Amino acid sequence: MGEVGLNAYLMVGAVLFVCGVVCMATKRNGIGVLMGVELVLNGANVNFVAFSRYTSLGLDGQTVALFVIVLAAAEAAVALAIALNFYNNHLTIDVDRGNELQG
């Protein structure tokens, strides 16, 4: 095992990100999609903090990550409300039922 470097954290972030994307793409459950979003955000966060540690980004990376976390919480609250509304309207949480985007 070599020295833990920036690349290792970035790899973790990438995996999280990809998992999030796949999660979003495959889950029919609305809550699952939300979880995918959280994963994507976390992937990004890992990258930020890693850059904060290993490059001259410094405190900025952490600050941004902090913001992301806060905003993700907010997003989660709103998304949940949206999910509830969706559920109220369609009587299911299956996102495939909501095809209003088709226009």
Add this chain to the structure above:
Amino acid sequence: MPETGDILMFLLTVAWLLPLAGFVVEIYWLCFSHRLNKGAAYCAVACIGIGFLCSLSALLYWGNDTHWAALSEPDHHGHAASHDTGHGDAAHGAGGHDHDAHAGDADQHSHDQASEHADAPAKKYYSGTYYELARFGGLRVSLDWYIDSLTLVMFTMVTFIATCIHIFAIGYMHDELTEEYEDHEVHLHNGGHFSRPGRFHRFFAYLSLFSFSMLGIVLSGNIFQVFIFWELVGLSSYLLIGFYIERKSASTAANKAFIMNRVGDFGFLIGMMILWTSFGTFQFGDRTEGAHTEAGLFTMVRGHDGKLDVSEDGKQVYLQDAHGHRAEKNGQPLTISYMLLVAAGLGVFAGSIGKSAQFPLQTWLPDAMEGPTPVSALVHSATMVAAGVYLAARFYPVFTPEVLLGIAYIGCITLFIAATIALVVTDIKRVLAYSTISQLGYMMLAIGVAGWGAALFHLVTHAFFKSLMFLCSGSVIAGCHHVQDMSRMGGLRHKMKITAYTMLVGVIAIAGLAIPGTSIGLSGFYSKDAIVASALAYSELNPGHILLFIAPLVTAGITSFYMFRLWFLTFAGTPRDAHVYENCHENPSVMTTPLLVLAVLAAGCAWGGEGGPLYRLIVDSETVPAAARVASVGAAKVILPSHQGHESDVHHVHSTAGMLALVSAIIGMTLAYLLYVKKTIDPNQIRQQFSGVYDFLVDKWRFDSLYDAMFVAPVHIISAWCVSFDKGVLDPILHSAANLTVLTSKWDRAFDETFVDGLVNLVGTVTYNVGNSLKVIQTGRLRQYVMWIAVGVIVLFGALFTTIPK
């Protein structure tokens, strides 16, 4: 002490402008006064009356200033000068006997050159400028005044007659003083009679306007100004002839008068153009500005010796400058082509033809009798129509003998034609109208045969007796309640004594009767005598033109015949229409007084004949060429007789001519007496025997129908052509251009729609189809979109990695 010229100018200007002020006041009176008010009439009478007083005092002042030199001539000093124009009798006594008077005194004002050239005859005029209308470089047009004895006489005569007629008109137009004037000659569509508010004020306003314009002509100091007032009298005449605007005949006659005059003015304008272009001035007299004297028209043509300075080949006339030398410009002598000078003369004379109703423009004057009778008296006999003669006389120095020959023949033809028509007319005013034309013909003839003084002499005497006769006829018409046809009158002398006998004075005057063996007669005798004498002298010198003597001689008889016919038919014999006779009455004194005054003047104004004061006054203004014997150099080869002094051509034949004319007149009178009083010969029989001639004369020599066919109809046809050219040629060209454009744009549209639009549509269709086929991708499913995003990122990165070199 102001100079004589300025005083004269001031007095005459006042006399001239007062009627204009009167016109303005009366027009406004019309708006604010009620119609029963005679104020306008009094205003008009006051204006013209004061004008008369001004003119008279101007005349007297002038006479005093010149010590009445004009009235005396070495060989005629026996005559008392107690009458000037016959009305200012006691005003001046001793002046006429002052033989030592210097004519040159009058020249101090503006004619220093007269003394420089002692041989040049003194030119007895004053002139000056009111104001400039325009100035173009060296050319200028202005309003001027020009005063000589002729101006003064004309002024006095015009204002006096106008005053009389104004007063007469107060009575004549009395029935217009109403709110409801019923016109029995107008019939409405519904068969009723036409009634309208009276037009008393308007009538006097028009009369004032006329007086102003007429005096303007007389006072004018340049030909352009004459033209201006020429048109203005035409306007007044138009307004007065068409006074009864509701009568179609009146308005048509007014139009006819105006347009006929315009035809004359067309010639006038051409004459003016020639003069303007060749001479560069319109001025009659010379104009002095400081040290520089600018020659007027008369000086330029005639110089100081009164001779035309014709080049050797006879084709050019040299113009003279103010000092009697040939005028030069840039070293070249100024000349005018002789033919152009003739043309200019004829052109100006054309204006006279129109205004004085000479052949071939004579037809408007009889129609002009549609106006109220005082108008006929003032405008269409005494003054305006005489303005043509006045202009011809004023412009005499510019006329070449050829022009004069033309004038003579025009006058000759006119006097004969008009007299013959007058033989058969039964409308009392029309007889007088034709007589006026005929008498004006006499005057023109006189000018043409160099009887300059005779023409103007006749002008003044004619003005008196003709206005008298018109007023008498007006009195008859008013007395008979607007009956004008003589065939319905007769015996009126019992009921209208004053009118009848004053009329007789006029008739005798115009007929030229005198006591045989003596030379005592009424005014017409002297003046006609002078004309016939001039004509005889002329025809003796130019035997080829004997007609110019025969025609006036014969016509003198005809004149006498138809005038007595008029009097006999109207006043003598027995009434032919009982109704008319019963209702007729003599008029109030406001109408008869002017008759009496005018009768006195008609009888006596020419007192003394050619030795008398009137003639002397007029001849005082005579220009040199009119007095001396002149031989023509042009194509016509005529010789103009001289007529001054005992040795003159005219003097030789004077007694012969007088005798012949008198005989002719007496024959005419006797014939009339036999036909209409004694009834020895039945006029109807003659009429039937010569029915062809009679009809021809009744149709006024068929001039009206001739002109209708020659001018009126073609004008209408041409105007129809013009309109159809617009509608049929120009508009179709435009329309076809427009249609062509529309057609082109249609093609353009077709091209657009098939080709250009086709291309565009193709693009659109392809896009649509592609989009349509891609539509399935948009499922609206969230998860698919995420997938697509991921795929997109992959593809993008893949593309980047493959294309960007490491």
Add this chain to the structure above:
Amino acid sequence: MSPETLLTCIVFLPAVWAIPLVLFDAKAKEAMRYWGVLGTALTFALTLQLLMQFDSSKSGMQFKFDTPWIANWNVFFSLGVDGISLPLVVLTGFVCLLSMLASWSIDKNVKGYLILFLILETGMMGVFLSLDFFLFYVFWEVMLLPMYFLIGIWGGPRREYAAIKFFLYTLAGSVLMLIAMLMFYFNSDRSFDLLELAKIASGTSAGRSHVYGMSMQVAAFIMLFIGFAIKLPSFPFHTWLPDAHVEAPTPISMILAGVLLKMGGYGIIRIAFPLCPYGAQYAAYFLAALGVFSIIYGAFAAMAQTDFKRLVAYSSVSHMGYVLLGIAVWKIVDGKTVGREYWEMGLNAAMFQMIAHGISSTGMFFMVGVLYDRVHHRDINKFGGIAQVMPHYAALAAVIFFAGLGLPGLCGFVGEVFSVLACWNFSPLLAIVAASGVILTAGYILWTMQRVYLGPEYKGPHPEALVEMNSRELAIGYTLVATAILFGVLPHLLFDPMHGSIQALTQSLASSYETLYGAIHTSQLP
């Protein structure tokens, strides 16, 4: 007020004045009309102020000023006034005020009407005041559009036809003018300055020694002339005029006859002649002949009309013929101007005739409009006896018609007679033919007056509507009559300011022609 402000105000005041009209309620017609009258009155007052400040002893441009407008193309906002444009500017203010007063009969969409009217006035003022060819052209077009709409919206039954006819004719003219303008632009040093272009044409420009070539001058002159002759209008470009007049509402007819036609004459004097002296001289005889023909032709055509307005329109064609005649009497013998004073007289007469016609024909159209407002027809043969029921009106109308007839003492006389008098020097034949116009003019005007005003009774429809003019109409009528008399009696009031400018114009044209003539002849000699 400084000259710049004054001139700019004169040009733009009407248009600016139109802006607040937008805020008026559409139903407040009276208020809007008064607003419009106030605007035109103010403009007229400004033109009078200009007249006061104008120094008639000078011959050149006064109050001239330039501001770069489109600097890349050398276009300047350049205004100025001289003796030639000054009377026309004042006339424009005058006629606009009167027509605005005559606009009470317009009842449809008053707001739009007034706005277009005021814009039209700006366009007209701009045309007369601009000294930059491009600016001139712009104003020329600015004037065209409102006129199109004014005829096309507020006109009579065939208004669309008339409006399009007017539009097409004028547009064709302006296209030709545009081409000529560009010819001068590219043949000079890219200049639109009219004064500079004229200087080049006369060979007195500081920057250039050579003048425009002969063929170019002839071509440019022909194009410019056609453009202006359409506006004048001269035969054969006149057929838009009767239609436009017949269909246009009364106040617009007044403006059309009173001002718009003058632009043709003004354009010829201001642009066509100074910019191409050789071309002008080349075509002078043709121009004069065309003018004479228009005189006669218009008079004949007027005589055959039964529509009152059409008659007056043709009389305009006839009267404007005198303008063309007066402008063109430029006689040249062997390269030298002969009788320049007579030509000067002709130009003066042409200018005078334009003003006089502006007064008399404005008046005639107004008088026709007064009748039309009452009985709603214009058939001359159905009138008669108007003088009995409307004596006051008939008297004023008679004076105006006599002014049109050319009676001395009224304005129409001086222009006509002087242009004819000036013509003999140029060509006796043309002078004689032109003089015969006086007979025809008298013929048709008197005949018309007889049929309309004289006679015992009115024969047409709506006899009950024939009431005397109201005070507003009387005011217009009296103003016109007073002006007609004023200029008829004291023509020098008008000649004095024009005289210097026209003298300078004839001098420079004569000398420039001589220069060019000399250049041609020396080069042709070996």
Add this chain to the structure above:
Amino acid sequence: MIEQLLFYTFAILTCGGAVAVVATQNVVRMAFWLVVSLGSVAALFFLLHADFLGAAQLLIYVGGTVVLLVFGVMLTASGPYTTIKTSPAEGIIGGAVGLMLLMVLVSSIGSVDWGAISGRLPASPESPFTADSIREAHAEESLVNAGSTKAKTDLAAVQQQGRTVRQLGLSFLGLRPDRNLKEGGANGLAPGYFLPFEIVSVHLLVVLIGAAYLARAKRRAVSEDRVSLD
């Protein structure tokens, strides 16, 4: 050595949790795996000397967000164990795409020389931190600038030890102890996060209200009627 060990442990946990979230069909289990994954991320933060961040991660994510999600599951599902199946084909496609994306990302990460980039960045934690600048920018702030040169060394030490709470707090108040204010062209403006901080605060408030509004109980039928009427 221990750091490496810890890193790999938590990295595997993180990745494994994430993969498990993807792979699991049951929502509640997904939530569990998510907790695992996010908690491991918090541990990774600690490893990266971001103590406060890690704590926040644990508190907010693991403690807040996931609980929220579980609530959501409970509120929406008719039963806690209901599963909405993804079709196998979708799973395969999703996996394939995910793998490809991962490959892309990994290859990008590998292809970048991070050290070089790091050198180009304008400021480093070791950048000069002078007393002058502190005095100038925050004259009154004696809390931080007590020692001049000492503060600089303190700061480096603090960062090494991951105690960044105070610094983060300062930066949210607009103060940047880790930046040289004279550099970077700040033009005297405070380069801190005061404004974003405030914005985020307001944002959170709005979100809370908005979420409450959205999530409130509504009658169902009306909206459908309205749609059909349109």
